[in-house]
Amino acid sequence: MLSEVLLVAAPSRLPRIDCRGGIQARCTAPDTVHLVSAAATPLGGDTIEIRVVVERGARLRLRSAAATLALPGARTPTSDTSWQVDVAGALDVDLQPTVVAGAARHLSTVAMNVHAEGRVRFCERVQIGRSGERAGFWSGTLHVDQRERPLLRHRVELGAGSLADDDLGAPRATVSELRYPTTAFAIDSSFAIDSSQRPTVLALAGGGALRTWQGERLTG
Template sequence: MHSRLTVIACPNRLPRIEFGGGLAARRTGPDTVHLVSAAATPLGGDVIEVRLIVESGARLMLRSAAATVVLPGAATLTSHADWQIEVAGELDIDLEPTIVAADARHACLTALHLHDGGSARLRERVQVGRSGERQGFWSGTLRVDRNHRPLLRHRLDLGAGSLSDDVLYAPRATVSEFRYPAICSTASADPRWTVLALAGGGTLSTRQDDLLTP
């Protein structure tokens, strides 16, 4: 299945939404949009394309109604998600966790383009495996540019076959949060987090565990 979603946030009006396939969205506030599933997705072989545009003077908060469960398909194990984001206003993304079930494999690419006056917070939570499952795999790539100049290039693989998967330590959960501009958060005082201050401004905070916890 090929799912597409476009959300355009403009100042002084409700966000414009277009979608198709297994992913839908609903306005739940003047500047808030919730993602909802119209069908079981992503399954192996599925592709999800999301495009977000936040114009200057606009604000968009993106949330989800429930966790995303990634399942293997009949012909292939791998699904893909591609996020293309343009921000000249204020963007806040904080979705419910992604759960990679059974032996599914999921690859997510997020490309964020920040313009003058743009600010962003992107929070992502991933759990590989349900109870007793450890064979799934997730790969997340985050690319951030500001005014067409590279700000961040980051990739994390998690689960079976990843570089972090060894006999000594094999985390199955991760939480990451990108902020621009940099704002102090609880992560900076928590030793379980790794906080990276970016040379061009902003921060990337990451944490790995066996299970997602508060």
């Protein structure tokens, strides 16, 4: 199944929403949109394409109604999600976790362009396996350009078959949060991690910062 979501935020009006396939979007406040699953997706073979445009002077908060569960399909275990993001205003993306269950494989790519006055918070949470499961694979790629010049190139693999896979102690959960142009991060419960394992903060040369964490399980 191919699911397509287009969100366009412009100043002084509600966001434009256009959806096809198993993912729908609902405007829940003047500047807030929630993604909602209308079908069981992603299954192996499914593709989710999300396009987000935030125009200058506009604000958009993007949330989800529930966690995303990636499951293997009958013919292939692999599904994928791709984001195309263009920000000239203020964008805050904070979705519920992606849980990669069983023998599923899920690939995530985010390509973002931030304009001169753009402001971004983009938070992604991933858990390999449901309760009692350690199988599953996730790959995440985050490419961010600042006015079409490279700002960040970041890639993480997690789970069975990843470069860091180890049955004895490899992490099975990760959280990453990009902020631009600010470099400050508040310590709050929304990051959903074990407080005994401190996240790593990487300041970016072009402004902004990336905070990452890996551990056994998300806490919330």
